[in-house]
Each structure stands twice: as C-alpha cells, then as structure tokens.
Amino acid sequence: MKKIGNFCRILGSAAVLLTFLSLQVVAQSDVTVVATVSENTSYTGERIQLSIQISGDFSDISRPELPEFEGMRLLSNTPSTSRSYQYINGQSSTSYTYSYQLIAQQEGTFEIPSIPITIDGKQHSTNPISVEIINRNESARSSGDDRPEIFLRLEVSDQQPIQGQQVVADVVLYFRDGLEVNSYQPIPGWKAEGFWKEELENSERPQATSTILNGVRYRKARLLQFAVFPTKSGELEISPYEIVVSVRSSRSREDSFSSFFGGFGSNQRQVELETDPVALNVQPLPDIGEEIYFGAVGNFDISRSISTRNAIEGESIEITTRISGTGNIPLISKPEYTLPDGIEVYEPQENENINRRNGRISGTKTFTDVIIARSAGNYTIPEKEIAYYNPSQNSYATQTLPALNIAIERNPDRVAVDNNNQSLPVAPVTGLASWSVPTSQSLLSYWWFWAGIIIPIILLAVAYRQKSYIDKMQTDRAFARSKKASDKADQRLEDAITLSEEGNIKDAYNMLQKAIIGFISDRLNLPEAGLSNSDIIEALQKENIDKELVKNIRMLLDKCASISYAPSTSHEYLKSHVGLAQSTLDKLKKVL
Incomplete structure (x- = not known):
C-alpha cells in the first residue's frame, strides 16, 4: 500500500507540472500583434498614426523592424510607447504599444506591409494595412x-x-x-x-x-x-x-x-x-541694344551728378549715378560711361536701400565711380542715353543724362626744375705745366647710360600693361567681375558680421549666402541673379573642384537657406559660419 501511495503522489506531481507547462504554452501562444492606423483615407500632408499593439503574456520584446513606406514619409524612427497591465482570474496580461507618425505625401492607394517583431525570441508580424491618399x-x-x-x-x-x-x-x-x-x-x-x-x-x-x-x-x-x-x-x-x-x-x-x-x-x-x-x-524684352539698356524693369527716376567741377591734378572726383523707383532694383547693373583720355577710373562703389513694404520692392540704388585726372586741362564726360523697360506702358522709357564738364588745374606743389647754364669764375694757372693726352672712354661703359635706356622701357611696359588692364576692366565685364569677386566677397562677409551685431540675423545670413554665391558666379561668369544652390554646386562640380570643398560649400549654403527662414541663432554662431566661409573662399581663390 505504501508503494501505491508513493506512486500516486508522483503521478499527481507530474500532472500538476504538465498542467503548468501547458498553461505556459497556451499563454505564450496567446500573444497577439495588431497594427492599426488613425486614418485609412487621408489627404496629402496629413499625419497618419501607425500603432503596433502587442498583447498577451510575454517578458521580452524587441522594437519593430520598420520597412520602407511607399507614398508616406516616416517622421522619426523613435516611437512613442505605452504599456498597460491586466490581472484577471489569476492570469496576468500585458499590452504594449508602439506609435509612429507618418506623413501622407503621394496620391494613390498604398499598402503598409507586414512589420516583423521579435517577442520572447519568436518572430511575429503585423497584418498589412491599405491606405488611400487623396491629392x-x-x-x-x-x-x-x-x-x-x-x-x-x-x-x-x-x-x-x-x-x-x-x-x-x-x-x-x-x-x-x-x-x-x-x-x-x-x-x-x-x-x-x-x-x-x-x-x-x-x-x-x-x-x-x-x-x-x-x-x-x-x-x-x-x-x-x-x-x-x-x-x-x-x-x-x-x-x-x-x-x-x-x-x-x-x-x-x-x-x-x-x-x-x-x-x-x-x-x-x-x-x-x-x-x-x-x-x-x-515674355522676352524687346531688343534695344546693350549700350543703353542696363537691366532695369519698372518705373524709375535716374540722375547723374559729380562731386566737383573744378579740381587739381591727382585729386579724386566722384561721379554718382542714382536710380530710384519701383521694380527690379536688386538686379540693376551700373550704366557704362565713356571717359575722355587722361582720366583714370577706379572700382565703383555700389549701395542700395531696399524698401520691402507696401506689397512691392522699391528703393534706391547708387553707383559711385571714382576718377582721377593726371594732367591739367578741360575734360568733358559726354552725355549718355539710357533706357529701362516700363511694364505698365509696355515700352522702353529713355532718358539722356547731361554731359559733365571738369576743369583740372595744375598742382601748385609740383616743383619745376630749370637747367640754366651758369659761368664759373676761373683764374689762370701759371707756372710749369705738364701735358698729357686724355684717354677716351665709350658711353657703353657707363652704367647710367644703360639705366637711361632700360628704365624708360620698363616704365613704358608697366604703363602699357596698366592701361591694358584698366581698359579690359572697363570693356570686358566678365574679366572685371572675376577680378572684383574677391574684394566683393570680403566686403559682404564684413557686412554679415555688422548686420549680426545689429541683431539682424536673417539679413546677416542672406548676406553670407550672397558672398558665397556672388564670388562663385563672378569667377565662373555665371548669371548674377536667379541661381539656386544646386546650380552653384553643379557649376563647381563641372570645374572638378575638390569634393570635400564642394561639400563644405553645400553645407554652408543649406545652413544659410534654413536659418534665414528661422533665424533662431546667435551672433557667435554666425561668426563661426563667417569664419568657415572665409577659409572656404580662400581655398576657392586658389582653384578658380
């Protein structure tokens, strides 16, 4: 009887163990994975919440392995999570939810595919979901x-x-x-x-x-x-x-x-x-000739003035051209003037005051030419006919700028040296005299003879080169843009710092972007306006510029574009970008 009792106890224990194991298997098999969306039909631009809910009795769960979503964009790979517990009739149950945000982008009917997820070492997957997106x-x-x-x-x-x-x-x-x-x-x-x-x-x-x-x-x-x-x-x-x-x-x-x-x-x-x-x-602009049209479209008042009509040799004189009105003021270029011989012209200064209020672009753009007369005399800068297109009248409006007369006087500080022959008092020499035959020496043996020949030739060559350079700067616009690109970029970088110190962060980043794009477009003779960041990058790639340098330029332009719309940054942060732009432009100057 004792053996039978022991056997019954062993059999009962085994039965309890099998029952427990079977309950564990049932509990594990009761894990459910369900995916749902907040909207099955949505308009483009709407957010759709994708929820993955795991319910049942489990101890270990991995993050879902998200697929590529066709027609939708995932905002973040990091989901929001929630957890809940239930304990009913001695059975515990857990519910765990992963939530993702999607943006509906393309019109059409798309399917969110099954999403795999590992639970307690076993592979599970969600049900596919159909989503319709309406344009x-x-x-x-x-x-x-x-x-x-x-x-x-x-x-x-x-x-x-x-x-x-x-x-x-x-x-x-x-x-x-x-x-x-x-x-x-x-x-x-x-x-x-x-x-x-x-x-x-x-x-x-x-x-x-x-x-x-x-x-x-x-x-x-x-x-x-x-x-x-x-x-x-x-x-x-x-x-x-x-x-x-x-x-x-x-x-x-x-x-x-x-x-x-x-x-x-x-x-x-x-x-x-x-x-x-x-x-x-x-519509294209009617043909009128580049000599009188300077790129202005709108309604403008144009004037030309001179700082003084009387000056002395070597004194600088300013010719100021002022264009005021409504239209494409940022795109206007300087009218070109014919200057008489004997007058040197230096790099013009450009300033603009733009008004962006009242639903239009208006303001004033000023060009200042600095000229110097090297010799005395009377000079005349001839009258200039210029034209701009007026869209309200569907025609060109022409205007003649009057001639400018300048009287240049001789510089009184110049010292004139006259070589006058003067007689020297000479007393006769008496007494014994010794006669010697003077030796003759050729002029070719004197250094000052060769200096007198070579130095004028060198000066003439330098003067000719300088005159050719000035003429090319005045007539070859692409050459002038390329030569002025560096100084213009440096000035814009300084303006960006100044605007930042004044608290105009948005304008400062716009100026920084102008410095980079303006330098590249001037050096490569690209259009002065209307270029996108991708146009600039494509032009650099065609020039076989170093990939790392192009990458830095792309980063700077993208940063300027993004911050100029949402300028939530500091002056010190801008200075770091200006420093990076300066070093990047220094590298570009060596290869462009």
Whole structure:
C-alpha cells in the first residue's frame, strides 16, 4: 500500500507540472500583434498614426523592424510607447504599444506591409494595412463633396510678365468655418529656380476673410508675400511653397482665425501643406541694344551728378549715378560711361536701400565711380542715353543724362626744375705745366647710360600693361567681375558680421549666402541673379573642384537657406559660419 501511495503522489506531481507547462504554452501562444492606423483615407500632408499593439503574456520584446513606406514619409524612427497591465482570474496580461507618425505625401492607394517583431525570441508580424491618399489640391479644385477643409495656394499678380518684371506672389491659406488655425511655420529651402525672390514685409497679422469656392464657403488669409523677378524668358515654373500648420476643430467660434498664434486644444493636429507649382509664360524684352539698356524693369527716376567741377591734378572726383523707383532694383547693373583720355577710373562703389513694404520692392540704388585726372586741362564726360523697360506702358522709357564738364588745374606743389647754364669764375694757372693726352672712354661703359635706356622701357611696359588692364576692366565685364569677386566677397562677409551685431540675423545670413554665391558666379561668369544652390554646386562640380570643398560649400549654403527662414541663432554662431566661409573662399581663390 505504501508503494501505491508513493506512486500516486508522483503521478499527481507530474500532472500538476504538465498542467503548468501547458498553461505556459497556451499563454505564450496567446500573444497577439495588431497594427492599426488613425486614418485609412487621408489627404496629402496629413499625419497618419501607425500603432503596433502587442498583447498577451510575454517578458521580452524587441522594437519593430520598420520597412520602407511607399507614398508616406516616416517622421522619426523613435516611437512613442505605452504599456498597460491586466490581472484577471489569476492570469496576468500585458499590452504594449508602439506609435509612429507618418506623413501622407503621394496620391494613390498604398499598402503598409507586414512589420516583423521579435517577442520572447519568436518572430511575429503585423497584418498589412491599405491606405488611400487623396491629392489635397486637386480635390480643392473639384466640385465634389470630398473637398478638403484646408489647403494652400500660391497666387501671382501676373502670369505673363516680361523678363525682369516684378511679380507679387501671395501664399494664401484657405480653410472652412469651424477649423481654428493656431500657428504656421514655413518649411525652409524654397527654391524658385529661374527667379530672383525677395520676401515682402507685412507688419499686420494675417486677417481672414470669407469667400465662396465652387459653392462652398471658405475663409482665406494671406500668410506670406514675395516679389519674384524672372531672370530669363520662356515657360518658367514657380516651385511649390510648403508650410506646416497647427489646426484644431472649433465649432463654437464665429471667427475661426481670431486665435492665430493662440493656445493648443484637445483636437490639435499638424498638417503639412504645399501649393501647386505655378507656371508663368515670361515674355522676352524687346531688343534695344546693350549700350543703353542696363537691366532695369519698372518705373524709375535716374540722375547723374559729380562731386566737383573744378579740381587739381591727382585729386579724386566722384561721379554718382542714382536710380530710384519701383521694380527690379536688386538686379540693376551700373550704366557704362565713356571717359575722355587722361582720366583714370577706379572700382565703383555700389549701395542700395531696399524698401520691402507696401506689397512691392522699391528703393534706391547708387553707383559711385571714382576718377582721377593726371594732367591739367578741360575734360568733358559726354552725355549718355539710357533706357529701362516700363511694364505698365509696355515700352522702353529713355532718358539722356547731361554731359559733365571738369576743369583740372595744375598742382601748385609740383616743383619745376630749370637747367640754366651758369659761368664759373676761373683764374689762370701759371707756372710749369705738364701735358698729357686724355684717354677716351665709350658711353657703353657707363652704367647710367644703360639705366637711361632700360628704365624708360620698363616704365613704358608697366604703363602699357596698366592701361591694358584698366581698359579690359572697363570693356570686358566678365574679366572685371572675376577680378572684383574677391574684394566683393570680403566686403559682404564684413557686412554679415555688422548686420549680426545689429541683431539682424536673417539679413546677416542672406548676406553670407550672397558672398558665397556672388564670388562663385563672378569667377565662373555665371548669371548674377536667379541661381539656386544646386546650380552653384553643379557649376563647381563641372570645374572638378575638390569634393570635400564642394561639400563644405553645400553645407554652408543649406545652413544659410534654413536659418534665414528661422533665424533662431546667435551672433557667435554666425561668426563661426563667417569664419568657415572665409577659409572656404580662400581655398576657392586658389582653384578658380
């Protein structure tokens, strides 16, 4: 009986052990992995939350191995996580959730594939999910009921401008009643290739007004305004402009735009919006000749003045050309003047005062030529006919700048030396005299003879070289740009530091970008305006510039582009970028 009792106890223990193991197996097999999305149908720019939930009894879990998402962009590889526990009827259960944010980008129907995840050493995978993405801008143009509640447009003042004409481009937000806009942030890096662009200043906050689009009431607000100038003719396209908008549903407010830059609500979400590209048919300028046209398009008043009409030899005189008005002032080049022989001209100074208010670009651009007359006499700088194109009149406006007369007097400090023959008192020599025959010596043996021949030849060669250089600087624009590139870049770097010290960080980085792009375009004889960062990098690559140097330039240009839109940096941070730009330009000077 004792043996039978022992056997029964052993059998009972084995049964308990098997039951426990079976429960463990069942518990492990009850682990479930499910993937869900916040929206199966979404507009482009909307955020879609992808959640991966693991439920059951488990002890070790690895992070999901995310695949490539077609039609969507993953904001971050680092998920937000949440955990919950349950204990029911003696059984514990854990629920663990990974959440990722996706941005819908391309129109179409896409599938989020199965996502593998390792749990307690075993491979599991989620279910695939189908997501439909609707083009927001196309839907906004339709007349159906599926039109979006918010979208962005780029509206231009003229779709058939003349080359160089100022075109105002408004970034306009449309949204339905009941939607509250809290804030917006432009995405840096807008590249309007083929255009020179200037952001216009608007002191007032965006104001929403009511409008009807295809029978549906929307509210609209102009967020930003730019002046763009086409730098060439033909079919050009203004690339899409992108912003991130924070919005929430708020049916209780009458003015859903009244809380602009206001607080966040429980239904707060962010939406990435972009405009459609805008096509412009840019008309070429009528031919008038490069001698009188200096690149101005708009409405201008032009004057030329001289600092003095009476001077002495060697004294500097300034000729100032002032161009004031509305139009493409940043792109205007200096009118070229014919100067009489005997006058030397030095590098001109260029200054501009740009006004970006009142929905347009206006202001004044001043060119100052410094001249010096080397000999006395009367000089005349002849009159000059110049022309600019006036888009409002669809024709060129010509203006004649009057002649300038200058009287140059001899310098009174110059000392004239007269070689007058004077007789010397000589007393006769008496007494014994010894006669000797003088030896003759050839002039060729005297050093001063050769010096008198060689030095004038050298001076003549130097003078000829200097005159050729000055003439080439005046007539060969590409040569002059290349020679002036270094000084101009250094001046712009100093201006960037000055602007930073004044607190104008955005303008400082714009000036830093101008220094880099201006130096490269001047040395390579590229267009003076309308070049994008990619154009500059491509031009350097064609010159076989060192890859590491090109990489530094690309980094600097990208940094300038991003910070100029969101200048949240310090003066010391800018100085470090100016130092890097200076060292980079010093290296470029050796290879360009």
